[in-house]
Amino acid sequence: AQSVTQLDSQVPVFEEAPVELRCNYSSSVSVYLFWYVQYPNQGLQLLLKYLSGSTLVESINGFEAEFNKSQTSFHLRKPSVHISDTAEYFCAVSDPGTYKYIFGTGTRLKVLA
């Protein structure tokens, strides 16, 4: 069975500092990987996705994630965070084409001034 582990429940970081949110998954088959962001009292917004091809994927707002098959990881990084990045971040895995997501427990990113 698939599972996702987000190792950090909370990550405090100062504004303009770099951040890494960790995600490890377990699956015996090929997978799609996603990062979603959730702002307070809102739904989930897609941040970025890995389907195939280049292992480094980027979002339009400066986040990037790298798929590492040997380490079964999909860590999210940003070189310089802003106050507006404060939110809950969820890593998810799915079997290709099923649209059934298994989510991690989330990491709360708090950017400090």
Add this chain to the structure above:
Amino acid sequence: DAGVTQSPTHLIKTRGQQVTLRCSPKSGHDTVSWYQQALGQGPQFIFQYYEEEERQRGNFPDRFSGHQFPNYSSELNVNALLLGDSALYLCASSGGGRAEAFFGQGTRLTVV
């Protein structure tokens, strides 16, 4: 494009009652999935509808049921509500050749 819309946004029910939540998928999408997100947790997959049939189901009791209509909109029904059913219920629509799902804003259900 209106995106994924859910109604109502908030709901308070009493233990033992029944509730119906509604979802309209994004234009061009034919698959609707429902998730339960308890406070401080990640979303948990309840079930998925495609072509008006339940295609996949997560580990939820039969008290949770659903329906998909010909226009692809969907309902989630929960019978005999328990306090533990209090959560944010998220609808996700997918299809149209895209690999990712799009989520609605959710319905916050409180059972008292």
